[in-house]
Amino acid sequence: MSAENKIVKITKDDSTQATYKQTAVVVTEQGSTQTIMENEGLKTKAVRVGDAVTDLTVSAVDRAINAVKSKAKEFYHSGVFEPGYAAERKDSADIARLGPLVTRLATEFENMETIVSEQSYPEQVQLLTGYKKLLVEQINVIDTRAHFVKRLS
Numbered sequence: 001m002s003a004e005n006k007i008v009k010i011t012k013d014d015s016t017q018a019t020y021k022q023t024a025v026v027v028t029e030q031g032s033t034q035t036i037m038e039n040e041g042l043k044t045k046a047v048r049v050g051d052a053v054t055d056l057t058v059s060a061v062d063r064a065i066n067a068v069k070s071k072a073k074e075f076y077h078s079g080v081f082e083p084g085y086a087a088e089r090k091d092s093a094d095i096a097r098l099g100p101l102v103t104r105l106a107t108e109f110e111n112m113e114t115i116v117s118e119q120s121y122p123e124q125v126q127l128l129t130g131y132k133k134l135l136v137e138q139i140n141v142i143d144t145r146a147h148f149v150k151r152l153s
Contacts, residue, residue, distance in 0.1 A: 116127045
């Protein structure tokens with residue numbers, strides 16, 4: 001690089017703030033470059049440092065904005081803002097806590113259906129009608145218990 005012919009002008013907002021002569025460019029082992037300037041005053045150095053800090057700040061803010069936008073898109077597409085999302089999550093958690101009990105209840109229901117299906121059709125009608133009445137009464141007990149617990153809490 002010819003240092004004698006290289007004139008560098010520092011500009012910001014289309015106005016020239018300083019002019020100086022570039023005398024050398026040093027490349028470090030990490031690959032970064034450092035420009036050595038002749039006739040570069042303290043004011044020019046301060047302007048260069050200020051511009052570097054401004055560029056770094058703008059870059060960091062842009063990265064943060066992009067990260068927030070990507071997270072917002074993820075939330076939007078995940079259904080978090082859909083009506084009923086929180087209720088569905090709560091219901092799912094409640095059902096998960098009851099897991100083994102619900103599984104056992106479903107197994108007993110299927111066993112009962114198997115036993116009923118082995119009977120004659122007129123007997124199946126009577127057994128299923130009685131079983132339905134039993135289930136309705138159990139639902140009433142559950143509703144009453146839930147109401148009682150809500151009143152206590």
